[in-house]
Amino acid sequence: MKVFRELSWFLKQERKRYIIAFTAMIVTTFCSLMPPKIIGLVIDHITNKTLTPRLLVMYLLIIFGLGIAVYLLRFISRMQLxxxxxxxxxxxxERLYAKYTLMSPSFYQKYRTGDLMAHATNDIRAVQSSxxxxxxxxxxxxxxxxMTLAMMAITVSPKLTxxxxxxxxxLVMATNYYGRLLHKTFKEAQASFSEMNDKTQESIAGIKVIKSFGYEVDDEEDxxxxxxxxxxxxxxxxxxxxxxxPTIQLVLGSSYLLSMIFGAMMIMNGELTIGALVTFTTYLSMxxxxxxxxxxxxxxxxxxxxSYDRIRQIEQVENDIQESSDTGEKPxxxxxxDIQAFQFPKDSTPRLHDIKFTLVPGMTIGIVGxxxxxxxxxxxxxxxxFDTAQPSDIQYGDKPIRDYALDxxxxxxxxxxQEHFLFSSTIRGNIAFSQPDVTDDVLYRASQLSHIHRDIMALPDGYDTVVGERGVSLSGGQKQRISIARALMTDPEVLILDDALSAVDAETEAAILHNLKQTRQGKTNMITAHRMSAVMHADMILVMRDGTIIERGTHDVLLDQGGWYAETFHAQAMQARLREDLTQQVERGEHDGKTF
Structure with missing residues (x-):
């Protein structure tokens, strides 16, 4: 009964429904208890030879009316419940979905997708059933x-009852024991189902990798x-x-046996009539x-x-990222x-340390490493x-970022x-995700800036092309550029590209960066990349290694320093020249089959 104490908030909220349902059930039971009494009276009339046709018809009409009443009342009670x-x-x-959308990434590192889906499906169905x-x-x-026991005692015999x-x-002791065992084993079964659900989701999402490595048989075995x-x-x-x-049938059979033995004795002693015993056994069958x-x-x-224990466990997980009470000021x-050190809660080694720099509005900063x-x-x-150890480690304007509302x-x-996620929708729906009612002109403009408009128009259904789950029907470069177009739709104050040009060729990368430079005058850009060509035009470039900044400056300054940036830039430039030479050789038919 503990689950009803925990659900008392809902039972109180819906008390009107439950009161109506229980009232209908009480009247239903009363109506259901009348026919056995009537049958007993008819049997006694037959025994005493006092049953008349008129009396029989009256009893039949009463039973028919009671049947109609039971039908309607049961419909009402079930509709309410x-x-x-x-x-x-x-x-x-809704509560679980809201919880999922508010939680930080650390929550999803601990709880897997399949497990969370099991909570939102099987567990909720089990609680609903309760x-x-x-x-x-x-x-x-x-x-x-x-009411049946009361009728047996009042109308037949309290002694026999x-x-x-x-x-x-x-029966009470046995069912209580079985209930405790069932609670434990069902909780284990639900946890096991969560693991299988997660495995299924993971395997379907990674089916391309599984097939490319020929791991189908092993995956099926897992x-x-x-x-x-x-x-x-x-x-x-x-x-x-x-x-x-079986336990209930055993107990009920014992009750029948006792009733027949002692009932027969009471008839022989004149304490009970045959009709009364028939009524009693009919009630007993009820x-x-x-x-x-x-x-x-x-x-x-x-x-x-x-299941409710599992749901409550999720609901009670505290969010690592706490919302600020200040909801009015715009950053x-x-x-x-100014980060002295940052480490994840369970880590002993800092992931970042001695990070100090300032990003001025309108500035483009490149981060490489x-x-x-x-x-x-x-x-x-x-x-x-994630949040840093000290609120002042990152400030936007004159306030720590924690002092602003998250929205x-x-x-x-x-x-x-880096991981470009596309929804199982149309290309239009993915780009206009934050502004569903946007005009085509604005949509096309964002697509042109990200150099994806022509690719989209070349598709049979254009912007109405359904991309499939996670954009499975598109190439990596196309997904990256659609993601960039989606970010540009809001014309953000700060555009963050986290290695977002890695899957496009050098020519496309240059075109996108040129478009951003022309259209985002006065707006801030942050670009991380492995290719130096993506950040060489930035106002400031930070070079990171082992969680700290080892070099900083403009492209020319870093080249003069001759450090990691200069070495990497020259190596990548040489690789680009070799690829270009190889392409020219292939075009002239001079390639001898070797690869570079």
Whole structure:
């Protein structure tokens, strides 16, 4: 019953529905208890030879009317209960979705997508069942069972009723024990399903990699093991579930046996009529459903309790990124980084240290360095995907970025991440994601700036082309340029390109950078790259290694210094010349088959 205490907020909110449902159930049960009494009276009339046709028709009409009433009342009670459970499912889904959208990246490093999907589907369905069919079941069990026992005691024999219910305490103890076992095993089964769900999602998303490495058989074997584990744990749930009905039938059979033995003795002693015993056994048969419902109820409630525990566990996870109470001020001014050290919560080694620089409005800054040097992490800190140790480590204008509302802060940035995500929609829908009602002129302008307009128009359906899940139908370069167009739609104060030109050729890269320079006068740009050509025109270039800045300056200054930047630039320039020479040789037919 713990799940109902935890759901008391919803039961109070929907108390009108539940009051109507329970009132209808009480009247339904009362109407259902009348026919056995009428049947007993008819039998006694037959025994006493006092039954007349008129009396028989009257009894039949009463039974027919009671049947119609039961039909209508059960419809009303189920509509109210199932409507309430559907509303609970909607509330829980909305709460979970809101939770998912507000959480920081560290949350998604801990909880996998498949697990989160299982919470939003299977777990919510289990909780819904508790609030709907679970409430209906226990309501039927208590009302029907209670009123049936009352009718047996009041209208037939309290002595025989007491004898009949002697085995019931055994049922209570047994179902309570089964319920505790079911709660534990169902929770384990749901966790196992989450693992299989995550594996399925991951394998489908990475199907190209799996096929390219010929890993299909091994992947199928991994899935089979997870699937077998799900079946094994659900079989344990089924075994416990299967204990309910036999236990109930055993208890009920014991009640029948006691009732028949002692009932026959009472008839012989003149304490009971045959019609009264028939009525009593009919009432006793009506206890079958309440007792079965009791076992069914424990099954549903324990599943719902286990699932609600899993949902509450997610809801109680605190967000690493705390929202500021100041929601009015729009960020503006210089962006200043002064990070002494930054490390992730469970890391012992700082990922960034001694980072100091200032980004003036209208400035373009390039950030380069080898893989793992901290370039992307620097940008993610600015976007508050993670928070630094000290609030003043990053300031926008004269305030720490933590003092701005997240929506206000992030609205200043147009961010193109390394991993380009496209929605399973049209190209138009992906580019106009932040402004669905934008005009075609504005849409085309953003696409032209990112050098993707011609590619789109060459497609059969143009901007209405459906890109498929994660943009599977497009090349890497096309996805990058669509992502850039999406960021440009808002004309952000700060455009952040996190290695966003890596999949395009040098000519396209130059065209995009030229367009940005021409159209973003007075706006700030931050560009991280592995190719020096992407940042050589920046107002300031930062060279990072092992989480800190080892060189800084303009392109010419860094070349004069002769450090990492100069060496990398010359090496990449030489590679570009070799590729160009090779292309010319191929065009002249002079290539001898060697590769460079």
């Amino acid at each position: 199932f409507g309430a459970s559907a509303k609970l499912g909607r509330i829980l889904r 609030a709907g069919i679970g409430v209906m079941t226990i309501g039927d069990a208590l009302i029907t069972g209670g 007491l004898i009949a219910i002697l085995p019931l305490p055994i 899935f089979r093991k997870l699937s077998d584990d799900v079946v094994s744990k659900n079989m344990r749930v089924a075994k416990i579930d299967a204990l309910f009905d 206890l079958v459903w309440p007792l079965l419902a009791l076992g069914f109820f424990f099954n549903i409630v324990q599943r719902g309790h286990a 503006s001014g210089n962006i200043t980084f 080898s893989t793992g040097s901290g370039k992307s992490l620097l940008l993610r800190l600015l976007l508050r995907e 206000q802060l992030r609205a200043q940035f147009g961010y193109v991440p």
